[in-house]
Amino acid sequence: MRTARRTTGGVALALTAILAITGCSEQSQGGDEASGGSSESSSAELAIQPLIQIDAEGAEAPAAETSSAADPAGDGSATCDGVAIAMAGALTGPNAALGTNILNGAKVAVDKHNAANADCQVELKQFDTEGDPQKATQVAPSIVADDAVIGLLGPAFSGETKATGAVFSQAGLLSLTASATNPGLTENGWTNFFRGLGNDDSQGGAVANYLTGTLGAAKVCVIQDDTDYGVGLAEVVTETLGDAADSSCSAKVKTGDKDFSATVEIVKSAEPDAIYYAGYYAEGAPFLSQLRAGGVDATFVSDDGANDPEFVKQAGDASKDAYLTCPCGPAPTDFATEYEDSSGQAPGVYSVEGYDLATIMLAAIDSGVTDRDGMVAFVKDYSGDGLAKHYEWDATGELADTTTWIYQVK
């Protein structure tokens, strides 16, 4: 094809010229000049490592011992018949990753339980909401209508929880969420709703205090995405940061955005000490890599939505030293192995919560709970350690004691 040949020729020439001029600076980047194949370097081992656990004031809090964590297997002598727990969340569609993480975590717990208790086989039923409130209103009645289901793990997102809360509340079905962090959810008077992690308020406040305290940031740019989660978190962080949050360099990005030139320029000219990103890894990772490419080397701090192995994969070298927080504890290595064996991928955000909360419901079943009311009552009075944290709820359904973990990419 004549066009193609000519075009390519021309472009090759142009590219050569440009790169020849700019070559020197590039070569000074260092790195291996190994054989023509793939040359992966040190950053291949970058991973999200737990750093410390902090309380609401941003001060360090001692980490819990994971050895005391409840074991879904129980004592192996439980008997039950025809009971099931349901999991509702986005299992397909653009937000499927989070739902799948929770589901796979719960699966590990249920499989362990069923393997150990031959006389008590609990079924884990999955319901796909696509993260869409309308879809959730269609799915919710079929969960409620299924008499075998005595406890629900979910809904996964705050939006669908708002749309379906009344359904589960009227049905008296336990709604134990592993990821919906909107603070308003526990203010609806739903007696069946319990949150298995700290809400946006607790995480956002702790992180903001950590930023100004331990990290000593005096000027922070808060960037948020347009999800319920990002908006809520950014609000709390901005509020807690107070004067340290610079409104002239705050910016909003959209779900699905991949290039952030204007945001990078705005942040760059503001010269902040730190950048806080409230949102998910799909946008956070390219944003961070473009920040670094644009020459911004301020401390980057983000949230549990970005706390996913995919974040490091996407951002690469740029993710080095980035702080990621989570109201969730690190996945112990045993769990990580079991999880990978079961689902073929590394545990992601909320996998541990999915496991822990499923374990609590299984413990209820093992203790002889056979109906929905019993399940709600059991969880209300529950107190015990999980892999991630200590679980005990207050009257509204919030965790009595919430801590935030700081992770760092190293």
Next chain:
Amino acid sequence: MSLLLHGGQLYADGVIDFDLGRLADNFWALTVDGLTYGAIYALVAVGYTLVYGVLRLINFAHSEIFMLGMFGQYAMLMLLGFYPSGNAFDKGVLLTVVYLCLAMIGGMVVSGGAAVGLERLAYAPLRKRGAPSLVFLITAIGASFILQEFVHFVLPKLTGGELGGVNAQQPIRLVVPTTQFTIFGADVTNVDLVIIVAALALAFVTDRFINATKFGRGIRAVAQDPVTATLMGVSRERIIMLTFLIGGVLAGAAAMLYTLRVPSGIIFSGGFILGIKAFSAAVLGGIGNLRGALLGGLLLGVMELYGQAVFGTEWRDVVAFVLLILVLMFRPTGILGESLGRARA
């Protein structure tokens, strides 16, 4: 000066804040970035403009052709032995250029092939029937769905999860953006330079091809008067295929340049908005007009960034769409007017 300009409000409650100071402070940096994106829009816009000029058809699926180009160049790099890892490869200038060119060819082949395939499979049967333009547009929307979902679901199955799927591809970074020089305080990186120069070179070659070669004359002839052109011995079908091929090839090249700038943009849904922007760019410059597409692309790229600086980053797409609507309202033929080649100016 910026004190005066900062913090204006368009509505009493501060519903839409605007901030001219941010534009003034970052003017040149925004311009450089805007030109970089504009160059990419321009290359994609050429595909819309050529097809529209020849067929009076908005090839709605062109954005997906671009998206396939991103995967094409990525696949080429993988074939060359690069495996995605977080960090940049450093192969030295010459080898990097060779790899970039090969990647670009990969993108061009995939995009060009997909464009011609789309034309043959979806549009040609309709054209034989003389279907109204609405039918073409709906077909294009359907094709757009198919191509996206193909990459979303089918491609990962075919490649064992290496390509496609829900998540963006893990980037293969061949070039690390490093500042080469500054204009009025704006950093210009090697990536910016490569994109702008390569896009201009491609645009120039295309312009020459359309205006100075036999094939180009054929395209212009069909655009101007298909019946007469056919009578003069120009094969309309061939010309149409050639048009789609050129559009696809340029989209493939643009895709490779885009991934230099946005390495983690390789995802099944990554073409849609960019496609609409590129179409807006084509309309802005005057659809059917090759040079108009170039001008429209650069203009849109720059305006979009200015708009973001003034109103806030969340208004990016709104700026582009409002610009499109305004242009269509007040000058429906675009800035340079509609024409393919000089003959119809």
Next chain:
Amino acid sequence: MSTSDTPDATSAKATSAKSTSAKATTSRPTSLPPAGRTPVAQRPHAGLGDRLRLWWDALARPTQWAIGVPFILLIAALPVIRPPLLTTVGTDFGSVMAQFGMVALIAIGLNVVVGQAGLLDLGYVGFYAIGAYTVALLTSPDSPWNLTDDWLSNDWAWLACLPVAIAVTAISGLILGSPTLRLRGDYLAIVTLGFGEIVRLLADNLDSVTGGGRGLSQVAYPRVGVSEEHPNGVFSAGNASGTLNAGVWWFWVSIVLIVIALLVVGNLERSRVGRAWVAIREDEDAAEIMGVPTFRFKLWAFVIGAAIGGISGALYAGQVQFVVPTNFNVINSMLFLCAVVLGGQGNKLGVIVGAFVVVYLPNFFLGRTEIFGIPIDGNEIANYKYLFFGLALVLLMIFRPQGLFPARQKLLTYGRELYVAARAAARKVSGAGDGSGRADAVPAVDVATEGDAR
């Protein structure tokens, strides 16, 4: 070309108009006269669908009602009966039918714009959003413009807001339409696409009013049928158990609204307005020359379409009782268009079937593990829905561009009886098969033509 000799005035006119325009101007190379095959329009109408249609048209109005009402009641009873194969497994059948009702309304509205007036609107979801947000803004406690804690009773707020939603969407249709409807078809498509996105982005960005990504919750719904069992009435989302759940009630409301919309749109179709729309769709220039004020009628189509979209949006807000911008993305716009194209543009009953296919099919597969004894992975199939919709669109455009249930245009200026007689006669003639019999008895009356022309 061997055409039947049945006088076919409109089609002949349209064809000749097309070929002249192709000769005279080069601006429409895509509408070169069809070559080779006999156009669908000129084939004798003898299929089952046409027999049914003829039979239906021949019935007197009261008889039509007598058959129609029980039929509608049967459909309304579907989610109560829950027929074994028809009912959905993974999702609640009643709620699915409620969504079907909304999309059916949208399809009827979009059909006025796309099918009747031939204006391709890719941003129709924008009107749906405006309708939903109007209700949500006026009744949600999260909104600064909430009226329910002032003077508007929460029990009837939804009903009170319905006409407001219709008015606001109609006005927004007017605002969008008046500058853009002067554009040619392809441009219009892109501008409307931009409009749809702008509406969603505004809802997303103006967070001090719309709540942005947090959405507006606790939208009002009619509080009817409050009882021990249903403390918030039958329309509350909390009414989820049993057969008569909220979804079913909302489905019934939407049926009522659909019937009203169908009556309005049907009467418009048969009026001067409807004829003007068809004229614009077939050839805008010719219509303009013949004295049809094209701009005004295009605007009418836009406004009416928008208003119906607004009704559907209000239904959405009431049923889901929670509104966020993400539900109103372009993909949904395309799905709505898919419903119209599948069903048959211009055929207002056909597009309802199209809406049913679009909403019901993915839900049919969701959670299903076997069908007729054959094991399938329903979730996987439901996951691929956009792939299937895309394939359906492309294949349909190639093999049956007029949709599953193509519209048949008819001149209704003549009385119903005359029309039916003419159709019957024409059918007899063309059914004779020799193609030479002249139907002189009904000159230029049988103009049942142009199923696929837009």
